[in-house]
Amino acid sequence: MKKRILLLAGGQSGEHEVSLMSARSVLNALPRDQFDVTPVVISKQGRWLPPTETQRALDSGEAPTGGDLVLHRAASAEGYDAVFPLLHGPMGEDGTVQGLLTLAGIPFVGSGVLGSAVSMDKIMTKQVLASAGIPQVAWALAVRREWQAQPDTVRERAAALGYPLFVKPANLGSSVGISKVSSAEELDGALDLAFSLDRRVILEAMTAHKPREVEVGILGNDAPIASPVGELRFDADFYDYETKYTEGRASMHIPAPLPTEVADQIRSLALRAFRALDCAGLARVDFFYVEETGELLLNEVNTMPGFTTTSMYPKLFEAAGLNYSALVTRLVELALEER
Ligand code: ATP
Ligand code: MG
Ligand code: MG
Ligand code: MG
Structure with missing residues (x-):
């Protein structure tokens, strides 16, 4: 049948x-x-x-x-x-x-209500991963009402993180509504944009240097496996919407040229995050690797990552020996698996 x-x-x-x-x-x-x-x-x-x-x-x-x-x-x-x-x-x-x-x-296919909701919200994700001891950038929360009523408290919170910083809607993806803010003068515009898209906004300290961006795929339910690590390279200030979706602007490197210990640590942190967030089926876990300091920081967990045949997640598992059609078949099997 x-x-x-x-x-x-x-x-x-x-x-x-x-x-x-x-x-x-x-x-x-x-x-x-x-x-x-x-x-x-x-x-x-x-x-x-x-x-x-x-x-x-x-x-x-x-x-x-x-x-x-x-x-x-x-x-x-x-x-x-x-x-x-x-x-x-x-x-x-x-x-x-x-x-x-x-x-x-x-x-x-994919995570249930809890894993999906927590992973989509960058603030909840940060809180859960912090309690799981996973390294991340410093961050602060702001809500729309506060931005309307007491903008100075939000500005102070940003100043405490220092510039440059990132302003992001808490629940979005594809870099929509995200700004890199280089100085206090640019802050208000960035907050207005993020609050036009979400009631909750996250302010994030930027990594100490421009980070290398490395990603790993997780596949499975309660016995998940990690793919090889991939790296994205692009010629832009950060990985914004245009760079993500304009042909030829970014390149994917699989496996990422990294010391074995770093790649192993990425896979192990990603599996820990997947479990801590109660994810299921699949997730793409994204990291910043700051080469200058050796820091590895978890950026985010995407429970339904981009899934074209040339997207990172399928490419990572292709490198692990699972072609695109075998991968989607496996995802349906995992959806039907008793848990
Ligand atoms: P996705 O399409 O992967 O779901 P997203 O919209 O959830 O992305 P993020 O991954 O949070 O957005 O941020 C987009 C990009 O902005 C990152 O890939 C990175 O280039 C840059 N960036 C975001 N936060 C930071 C940070 N704290 N320090 C340095 N760079 C950052
Ligand atoms: Mg995301
Ligand atoms: Mg996403
Ligand atoms: Mg991202």
Whole structure:
């Protein structure tokens, strides 16, 4: 019997288009002799699109308006063996869709409500990882109301971290809404931008030097494995949206040229983080390696990382001997595994 898979893509976050790219790759790769795959694109308004509109959105790369309310469509998810929620960012990677699927009793690829919600929120992630003893940059929290009512307290918090610093919406990805702030004059604009996208914002001290950016893939449920370590190199001040998604702006190096002890430490810290955050299925764990000081700092955990055939996560497992189509098959198996 073929397994029936519902592939969710698009979604309401700033990473809608990135998700559509990932979904096209997964659709092509799930072996048709084993899987019967139905894609459903979720519009930017959060509506689940019927088949013809879904196809149009996948082809054109942009979702039209229209579609059905989530709850109406969720009922028709019945009869699927598993769901692949290939959604990035809020309302997809943050436990909301995972909660809906849990209530509906349908197995799904990736982390559950807890792991998804905590990992999506950069502040909660930092708190959990700090209590697990995992090294990270210094940081501070700010909420929108505070920024509106007592901006000076937020400015003081930033000054205490020192410049340059990074300002980020707590719940987003693809560098959307992130600014590198070099001096106090640039702070207000960066906070306004981040608060236009999220109620909670994180201020992060910048690493002591421009860091090397190294990433590792984790695959599994309660006995997860780590991939080789990969490195991203790019010619930009930091890894912003444009650098991420403009062809030829960044290059991937797998395995990353690192001393063996450093690569081993990255893998072991990543596995510890995966467990501490109660992740499942997959995650891409990103680190800063400050070569000048030898510091290794965990930056973030992405529970639904970019998933095109040329994205880092699939490339890391390809280097470990698991090709793209075997990887997506494995992810569905993990979704169906008893835990
Ligand atoms: P993703 O697309 O991987 O989900 P994201 O939107 O969650 O990314 P971050 O990874 O937190 O964003 O930050 C984006 C980039 O900004 C990093 O890859 C790095 O280049 C730079 N950066 C962020 N925080 C810091 C920091 N504290 N010190 C130095 N560089 C940083
Ligand atoms: Mg991220
Ligand atoms: Mg992300
Ligand atoms: Mg990142």
